[in-house]
Amino acid sequence: MEDLILKLKKEIINVLNREDITPEDIDTEAPLFGDGLGLDSIDALELIVLLEENYGVKIEDPKEGRKIFNSVKTMAEYIQKHQKN
Amino acid sequence: MRGRIFVTGIGIISAIGKNAGETLESLRNSRSGVGPITQLDTIYKAELPVAEVRLSNKELAEMTGVAEYQLTTRTTLLGLIAARETARHAGLDPSEKQFLTGIVSATTIGGMDKTEINFKNFEKGWPYNHFIFTHDCSDSTEKIADYLGIRDYLTTISTACSSSANAVIHGAQLIRHGIVDRVLAGGTDPLSKFTLNGFHALLILDKNPCKPFDRDRMGLNLGEGAAYLVLESERSASGKKVLCELKGYGNANDAYHQTGSSPEGLGPYLSMKEALEMSGLGPKAIDYINAHGTGTDNNDLAEGIAIEKIFAPHIPPVSSTKPLTGHTLGAAGAVEAVISIMALTQGMVFPNLNFRTRIPELSFEPVKELTETKKVRNVMSNSFGFGGNDSTLIFSAC
Amino acid sequence: MEAFIRGIGNISPQYTYNNAFFLEEVVPHHSIRMLSREPDYKEYIKPIQLRRMSRVLKMGVTAAGICLRDANVETPDAIITATGLGMMEDSEKFLTSMIDKGERLLNPTSFIQSTHNTVGAYIAVMLKCNKYNFTYVHNFLSFESALTDAFMRLEERPSERILVGGIEGIAEIYFQITGSAGFWKKEPVESLKLLQYDSPGTIAGEGVAFFLLTKRPDPGNYALIRDVRTIYKPGGPKDIQEKIDHFLDKNKLDVRDIDLVLLGLNGDVEHDRIYHWLQENCFQQNSQAYFKHLCGEHYVASSFALWMAAKVLKYQRIPQAILLKDNRTPGKPIRNTLIYNQNKNITHSLMLVSSC
Numbered sequence: 131m132e133d134l135i136l137k138l139k140k141e142i143i144n145v146l147n148r149e150d151i152t153p154e155d156i157d158t159e160a161p162l163f164g165d166g167l168g169l170d171s172i173d174a175l176e177l178i179v180l181l182e183e184n185y186g187v188k189i190e191d192p193k194e195g196r197k198i199f200n201s202v203k204t205m206a207e208y209i210q211k212h213q214k215n
Numbered sequence: 216m217r218g219r220i221f222v223t224g225i226g227i228i229s230a231i232g233k234n235a236g237e238t239l240e241s242l243r244n245s246r247s248g249v250g251p252i253t254q255l256d257t258i259y260k261a262e263l264p265v266a267e268v269r270l271s272n273k274e275l276a277e278m279t280g281v282a283e284y285q286l287t288t289r290t291t292l293l294g295l296i297a298a299r300e301t302a303r304h305a306g307l308d309p310s311e312k313q314f315l316t317g318i319v320s321a322t323t324i325g326g327m328d329k330t331e332i333n334f335k336n337f338e339k340g341w342p343y344n345h346f347i348f349t350h351d352c353s354d355s356t357e358k359i360a361d362y363l364g365i366r367d368y369l370t371t372i373s374t375a376c377s378s379s380a381n382a383v384i385h386g387a388q389l390i391r392h393g394i395v396d397r398v399l400a401g402g403t404d405p406l407s408k409f410t411l412n413g414f415h416a417l418l419i420l421d422k423n424p425c426k427p428f429d430r431d432r433m434g435l436n437l438g439e440g441a442a443y444l445v446l447e448s449e450r451s452a453s454g455k456k457v458l459c460e461l462k463g464y465g466n467a468n469d470a471y472h473q474t475g476s477s478p479e480g481l482g483p484y485l486s487m488k489e490a491l492e493m494s495g496l497g498p499k500a501i502d503y504i505n506a507h508g509t510g511t512d513n514n515d516l517a518e519g520i521a522i523e524k525i526f527a528p529h530i531p532p533v534s535s536t537k538p539l540t541g542h543t544l545g546a547a548g549a550v551e552a553v554i555s556i557m558a559l560t561q562g563m564v565f566p567n568l569n570f571r572t573r574i575p576e577l578s579f580e581p582v583k584e585l586t587e588t589k590k591v592r593n594v595m596s597n598s599f600g601f602g603g604n605d606s607t608l609i610f611s612a613c
Numbered sequence: 614m615e616a617f618i619r620g621i622g623n624i625s626p627q628y629t630y631n632n633a634f635f636l637e638e639v640v641p642h643h644s645i646r647m648l649s650r651e652p653d654y655k656e657y658i659k660p661i662q663l664r665r666m667s668r669v670l671k672m673g674v675t676a677a678g679i680c681l682r683d684a685n686v687e688t689p690d691a692i693i694t695a696t697g698l699g700m701m702e703d704s705e706k707f708l709t710s711m712i713d714k715g716e717r718l719l720n721p722t723s724f725i726q727s728t729h730n731t732v733g734a735y736i737a738v739m740l741k742c743n744k745y746n747f748t749y750v751h752n753f754l755s756f757e758s759a760l761t762d763a764f765m766r767l768e769e770r771p772s773e774r775i776l777v778g779g780i781e782g783i784a785e786i787y788f789q790i791t792g793s794a795g796f797w798k799k800e801p802v803e804s805l806k807l808l809q810y811d812s813p814g815t816i817a818g819e820g821v822a823f824f825l826l827t828k829r830p831d832p833g834n835y836a837l838i839r840d841v842r843t844i845y846k847p848g849g850p851k852d853i854q855e856k857i858d859h860f861l862d863k864n865k866l867d868v869r870d871i872d873l874v875l876l877g878l879n880g881d882v883e884h885d886r887i888y889h890w891l892q893e894n895c896f897q898q899n900s901q902a903y904f905k906h907l908c909g910e911h912y913v914a915s916s917f918a919l920w921m922a923a924k925v926l927k928y929q930r931i932p933q934a935i936l937l938k939d940n941r942t943p944g945k946p947i948r949n950t951l952i953y954n955q956n957k958n959i960t961h962s963l964m965l966v967s968s969c
Binding site (some may be wrong): 145146147148149150168172175176179182183 | 660661663665718719720721722725
């Protein structure tokens with residue numbers, strides 16, 4: 131789980147072009163959207179692509195995304211639950 | 216005191232008809248043009264419904280006498296057909312020396328329908344690199360201008376889904392300021408893989424026919440088409456058969472987000488308000504609103520809230536005709552302006568297909584059945600685009 | 614139909630983003646394309662917004678910011694942008710991705726930012742500006758269309774302050790393809806000697822130039838744009854000359870009243886013929902200058918020319934680097950400039966800019 135969380139943080143920074151932060155800056159349980167990292171709806175779409183491309187986990191309904199992307203922790207949990215091995 | 220702007224001609228081609236007559240028949244009979252993809256070569260062929268003009272480029276070219284259809288964008292071909300119908304309808308003769316004639320056309324695709332096919336082959340030279348010359352947005356405008364002999368003023372507008380509504384606004388402004396006496400204003404957009412994939416990546420395409428203003432709406436269906444109006448000053452319209460008057464218009468920016476409307480629909484509210492103010496009409500005078508109504512989560516709620524803010528408690532009949540024509544993007548403003556004008560001239564309010572359940576946050580439902588009994592005197596048409604670009608047109612009987 | 618220029622923001626292949634300077638240093642380019650000298654964007658845009666912006670979007674938003682600061686205006690009353698190709702870099706990115714990935718798993722950001730009105734939209738969001746917002750996209754007439762719209766608006770609302778900008782950025786793939794189609798010189802050229810190559814093609818350029826327009830007289834104004842005109846497919850050079858005379862006459866001027874003509878010569882031996890004819894038969898008594906050796910050829914190069922005219926009129930000096938012919942009367946102030954630009958004898962444009 132720890133490895134996955136670190137990997138996710140790096141991928142988030144990469145996909146969302148956040149050159150201004152490091153994985154250490156991202157609190158695993160803090161909200162990613164709104165006040166947290168300040169991500170928006172376009173970022174949510176990019177994260178949906180990320181999940182499918184890197185983990186084979188498909189999110190059909192973007193509204194589901196809000197819960198899944200609440201924090202890095204919830205993302206990691208969702209991946210572990212749905213990833214096909 | 217602003218000069219009056221009259222509409223003396225309309226022309227349209229879309230999934231529901233290759234001219235105004237066929238379009239009206241489809242509207243009357245609620246015959247939707249939404250169906251499976253037959254012309255684009257895409258992996259989403261079996262998955263996403265669209266509203267196609269069921270004519271190949273070859274067939275479109277034959278209708279207009281264009282010799283080399285392979286070298287012409289679909290944008291231009293659709294535009295030529297609609298523009299020619301409009302010009303004929305208005306009896307527009309650009310060679311008349313006593314009047315200056317302009318064209319304001321709009322598109323979001325430009326020549327991308329050809330570029331996307333030839334992109335990887337451009338280095339091979341001719342004929343692939345020919346499409347460098349047709350790629351940008353002005354190509355179709357100039358081809359239409361040349362076809363009809365319009366030279367006095369040309370320009371092209373591109374503001375996403377409000378593009379051709381803005382073309383109508385700009386056309387009216389050019390007339391009011393004496394730069395031209397009459398304008399062919401409207402827009403054209405074909406279907407393309409580029410936009411299909413783009414909207415798909417945004418997750419706002421419905422895998423079924425769209426349901427604007429429905430609680431369970433799932434997104435939009437893309438469409439294609441072209442439509443134009445001939446707008447004239449009082450002086451140049453004199454002695455001509457006039458369809459209606461362009462009584463008011465407005466453009467505002469939501470300034471909220473690149474792709475979404477503000478939850479309270481501020482931009483839509485401002486554009487409708489401005490159009491009403493210019494028209495001198497109170498909200499109660501509006502007999503029908505042809506909504507932008509794409510069927511997306513965001514638009515329909517924001518637009519609905521804005522409509523309530525202005526019109527409640529006397530909300531006029533509202534419908535989106537996108538379940539018939541699809542969302543024709545850059546052409547939508549003009550396509551729906553033509554449909555709004557038909558509502559006026561025919562005394563009809565067109566239904567909002569596929570509607571079942573009201574959006575809980577709204578107090579109104581869209582029109583479900585074709586209504587022919589009502590006297591329709593003032594129609595409002597909305598077009599709201601990406602980048603928060605929101606436009607409203609008001610047409611009045613005269 | 615006229616307006617004062619109250620503020621300017623220009624990012625171009627020269628050091629123009631700092632308004633304190635006016636070509637004291639001229640940047641030569643030895644190339645077939647001229648890329649912009651860019652400021653530090655972090656001064657104008659927060660990192661969280663900067664991160665997903667393409668180069669042209671950064672240039673666009675920043676130039677607008679510089680312009681508004683220059684004019685001391687926080688939020689304009691309208692935003693009108695002009696571009697020939699729009700957000701080509703984003704279009705290329707999305708298109709390439711779509712083809713290479715077989716339409717699967719496409720990142721939406723570049724699609725969202727590929728619409729032509731993206732710069733205008735971003736400015737509106739950043740300033741929370743709910744006002745009128747249009748984008749014109751008619752090749753070499755885009756900028757002039759935007760100006761025309763601004764003038765009409767100012768006639769109706771004379772207290773407004775309108776932000777108008779021309780935006781064009783070189784995108785890699787498009788540049789290569791247009792090169793193979795013969796748009797550019799075959800070999801790298803010295804930009805400052807652009808008119809000395811007796812060969813076809815020109816040098817590709819780019820730039821973003823924003824202007825804050827107003828009807829209010831103010832000592833801080835740069836110049837007065839008195840009129841703008843676009844012409845489509847005229848007859849030969851004589852017809853163009855007639856139209857120029859008519860344009861000036863309409864503004865109660867004669868060609869002799871023009872202290873400086875700014876010409877859109879671009880070094881393409883075919884393309885420049887019309888200019889040469891006019892230089893000898895219409896403007897032979899005027900001082901003449903050119904600008905595309907500084908900004909390159911692109912759809913909104915005339916916005917760079919407007920920047921140049923505004924600076925010439927404000928500082929009352931004509932940099933040596935732009936002068937082709939000096940017919941100035943010593944001691945006479947520079948009052949009227951005329952910008953003339955054309956492409957393949959299809960689209961022509963005129964701008965009359967005077968001191969104020």
